[in-house]
Amino acid sequence: MSTPTARRRPASAPRRRPSGRGGPARRTPSRRTVLRRRLVAVLVLLVVTAVVCAVWFTPLLGVREVEVRGTGKLTADEVRTAAAVEQGSPLVRLDTDGIAARVRELPRVAGVRVERALPGTVRLTVDERTPVAVLNLPDGAHLVDATGKDYAVQPLPPEGLPELKAEPGGRASAVRVLTGLPEELRREVLVVSATTDADVKLTLTAGREVRWGSSADTPRKAAVVQVLMTRDGTVFDVSSPELPTVS
CATH class of the missing domain: 3.10.20.310 (membrane protein fhac)
Known part of the structure; x- marks a missing residue:
């Protein structure tokens, strides 16, 4: 009987020497590489510094x-x-x-x-600033804006602006009432006057007058007075909008 041919074992791969602490060997950067990296870092820093200085300290x-x-x-x-x-x-x-x-x-x-x-x-x-009223004073027409500020003077009052006749204590309230009116009602105002912040009055076209009182509840008073003005009368009092009157 013939004996079986012995099988050849494949040659094993050469063993690698362990390096360091079990990891692959690391190449140490050459001195030239280190110097080049440092030079690049210095150049970048110089460029950034130059740009900052140019922006902050030059024209x-x-x-x-x-x-x-x-x-x-x-x-x-x-x-x-x-x-x-x-x-x-x-x-x-x-x-x-x-x-x-x-x-x-x-x-x-x-x-x-x-x-x-x-x-x-x-x-x-x-x-x-946009004028909402005009103060007629001896030195000319003073324009008043929505904050009540008297900000400019001109020889003649501009067309379409109501005259403001208000003492200093009532000016702000008078302007608040005027600027709070609906556009269709504001166009009819010729004069807005006040001696205090609680007695604002509006003089309208056709000889009509509205006694407004304070600037509180202006939207409600505006709605009430528009209804009242459908009735005959020349004086419309909405100072107390719960109890308005016409005379």
């Missing part, structure tokens, strides 16, 4: 133009003069709150928005 991104929007009676130059923005000032260092405060000192300005626009523009958007 590179400085103010080149002051753009003014929203003016009506005011001119753009009047707003620029009040803003006092120095040409070439670094844009990122501008005191926008200070600029806005200086522009708001103009009597006609109710509000202003200050914006930066790269590369070198400061944009000022102005909200001018």
Whole structure:
């Protein structure tokens, strides 16, 4: 009998020497590589520092133009003069709150928005006051806005505005009543008067008068007086809207 041929075992893969603490061997960066990395880091730092210095301390991104929007009676130059923005000032260092405060000192300005626009523009958007009544005084027609502020004087009163005849203690209440009226009723007001904040009166077209009282409940009083005015009479009292009268 023939004996079975012995099977050959496959050659085993060469064993790797363990390195360090059981992990693969790590190559230590060469001195040249370390120096190159350090040089790159230093260059990046220098570039960042140069950019920051250029932006913060040089006219590179400085103010080149002051753009003014929203003016009506005011001119753009009047707003620029009040803003006092120095040409070439670094844009990122501008005191926008200070600029806005200086522009708001103009009597006609109710509000202003200050914006930066790269590369070198400061944009000022102005909200001018709108007159709702006029005070006729010896030096001219004083325009009064919805806050009761007397902000401008001109030789003649503008058309379509009611006259305000109010003592200082009643002016704010009189203006609140006037601005709280429905448009169709406000167009009929010729004069709004008050000596205190509780005795506002409206003189209307066709010789009619409305005794309003205080500015409290103005929407309700407006609704009541519009119903009363459908009746015959010249004096309409809604100072107490629960008990209105016509005479």
